[in-house]
Amino acid sequence: MAIFIKTKEEIEKMRVAGRLAKETLDMITPYVEAGISTNELDKLCHDYTINVQKAVPAPLGYKGFPKSICTSVNHQVCHAIPSNKKLKNGDIINIDITTIKDEYHGDTSRMFEIGKTSVKAKRLVKISYECLWVGINSVRPGAYLIKDVGAAIQRYAEAKNCSVVQDYCGHGIGRAFHEEPQVLHYFSPKTEDVMLQPGMTFTIEPMINAGKLAVKLLPDKWTVVTKDHSLSAQWEHTMVVTDTGVEVLTLSDGESQPLGLSSK
Ligand code: MF3
Ligand code: CO
Ligand code: CO
Numbered sequence: 001m002a003i004f005i006k007t008k009e010e011i012e013k014m015r016v017a018g019r020l021a022k023e024t025l026d027m028i029t030p031y032v033e034a035g036i037s038t039n040e041l042d043k044l045c046h047d048y049t050i051n052v053q054k055a056v057p058a059p060l061g062y063k064g065f066p067k068s069i070c071t072s073v074n075h076q077v078c079h080a081i082p083s084n085k086k087l088k089n090g091d092i093i094n095i096d097i098t099t100i101k102d103e104y105h106g107d108t109s110r111m112f113e114i115g116k117t118s119v120k121a122k123r124l125v126k127i128s129y130e131c132l133w134v135g136i137n138s139v140r141p142g143a144y145l146i147k148d149v150g151a152a153i154q155r156y157a158e159a160k161n162c163s164v165v166q167d168y169c170g171h172g173i174g175r176a177f178h179e180e181p182q183v184l185h186y187f188s189p190k191t192e193d194v195m196l197q198p199g200m201t202f203t204i205e206p207m208i209n210a211g212k213l214a215v216k217l218l219p220d221k222w223t224v225v226t227k228d229h230s231l232s233a234q235w236e237h238t239m240v241v242t243d244t245g246v247e248v249l250t251l252s253d254g255e256s257q258p259l260g261l262s263s264k
């Protein structure tokens with residue numbers, strides 16, 4: 001089991017990659033409206049990453065993934081492939097951006113609501129965001145990924161009568177898109193727990209379902225959907241464990257580092 005502890009120089013590169021991923025989400029935000037296709041969103045993000053940021057969209061060609069971003073709508077849980085299908089009033093969509101700059105990755109996703117969404121959808125979007133931050137707030141040196149971070153997320157989601165997807169998790173990140181450790185968003189006694197140390201870099205990206213936790217993979221081999229067709233929502237940040245807590249590398253404007261935990 002190899003978890004790479006990043007040097008100061010590597011963390012600086014990850015700050016840059018994280019900021020670029022966040023900026024692509026900012027760039028695309030005004031376009032995320034009824035009538036646009038997810039292919040159009042993909043092309044805008046692709047061109048911005050390559051031409052403006054002089055960076056690389058990590059998903060493109062990753063294990064055969066055909067596009068530059070993931071666009072998961074409504075009951076789609078994650079990894080949905082952009083298509084010619086247009087967004088419509090009432091949809092919720094997760095846009096997941098991963099950017100490579102100077103060999104290092106930044107990975108972040110947000111939910112967007114299209115037009116007027118249902119009370120149920122709004123509630124799920126809010127709870128999934130809170131689940132991400134319950135996780136982030138549990139990160140500090142000496143804390144454990146499963147019994148502290150994962151368990152806290154699951155406790156929060158289930159107290160709100162939502163379920164946590166168990167088939168996909170967060171991940172270490174750096175020179176590789178996905179590296180050790182796995183970041184479970186629930187408690188499991190079966191997986192070996194990891195004690196957090198300064199310099200560890202990973203994502204937290206809980207997938208929260210309004211219904212049951214079961215998911216299935218579509219025949220395209222990428223798109224994950226809820227089995228019961230219930231809505232699913234997800235938010236993701238990339239972070240580094242600091243000497244005193246955590247620094248979120250993909251923080252958006254108006255979001256603040258957890259109180260008393262950030263190093264800068
Ligand atoms: N960005 C996703 C994650 O959070 C992974 C997408 S893999 C892809 O880990 F190939 F579908 F892009
Ligand atoms: Co990720
Ligand atoms: Co991602």
